[in-house]
Amino acid sequence: MTIEPLTGATVPRAAPGGDMAAQPARDIWLAMRRGAQCRCPACGEGSLFAGYLKVADHCEACGEALHHHRADDLPPYITITIVGHIIITLVLALEMFADYSTLTQMIVWPLLTLALALALMRPVKGAVVGYQWALRMHGFGGEEETI
Numbered sequence: 294m295t296i297e298p299l300t301g302a303t304v305p306r307a308a309p310g311g312d313m314a315a316q317p318a319r320d321i322w323l324a325m326r327r328g329a330q331c332r333c334p335a336c337g338e339g340s341l342f343a344g345y346l347k348v349a350d351h352c353e354a355c356g357e358a359l360h361h362h363r364a365d366d367l368p369p370y371i372t373i374t375i376v377g378h379i380i381i382t383l384v385l386a387l388e389m390f391a392d393y394s395t396l397t398q399m400i401v402w403p404l405l406t407l408a409l410a411l412a413l414m415r416p417v418k419g420a421v422v423g424y425q426w427a428l429r430m431h432g433f434g435g436e437e438e439t440i
Contacts, residue, residue, distance in 0.1 A: 319427040328423025329416040333357055335426065341419050348422060361432035362425055368418035375417070376409045 324334035333339040339354030350360045384402060387393065393401075426433045 316429070319429070321424060321427040324423035324427035325420040326423070328419035328421070328426075331415055331419050333359070334423035341422060342415065346414065346418060348418075357426075358432075359422065359426075362422045363431045364418050364421045364425070367421050368414060371417045371421070372410055372413045375413060376406055379409060380406050 323337075327334045327337040328341060330337075331341050333341055333352035333355060335357040336352060336355040339349075339352035339357075341348060341352075341359065343349040348359050348362050348364075351358050380402060383405075384398075387398075425431055
């Protein structure tokens with residue numbers, strides 16, 4: 294199986310009937326960007342989410358099935374990594390250039406960490422779903438997975 298996702302070439306994959314048929318490659322970066330914008334990775338028009346983190350069963354604009362996603366634990370791991378790098382950088386910078394009380398820091402940093410984590414969770418999950426859609430993972434390619 295050959296995958297050339299950034300060239301726009303066709304990608305040989307197993308078709309739903311099991312025979313190898315060429316399917317056009319999907320742009321990974323475009324799908325991830327649309328997902329990060331909480332939009333359908335296929336058309337960019339419909340909403341990706343039906344709730345705060347619940348992915349819609351299908352796009353209301355183009356009808357693309359979205360229930361195949363299996364984002365699981367990857368979005369929280371990515372979110373924790375991003376938030377951790379931001380918060381630790383800010384904490385160390387503040388310690389070098391300012392002198393705030395311990396009580397102030399005990400109030401500010403947990404609240405800022407929580408706010409950043411909640412703000413980033415949806416875009417990160419959307420980007421992961423867009424990535425899975427672009428690579429035709431977990432049934433996004435037309436075939437059903439057997440577990």
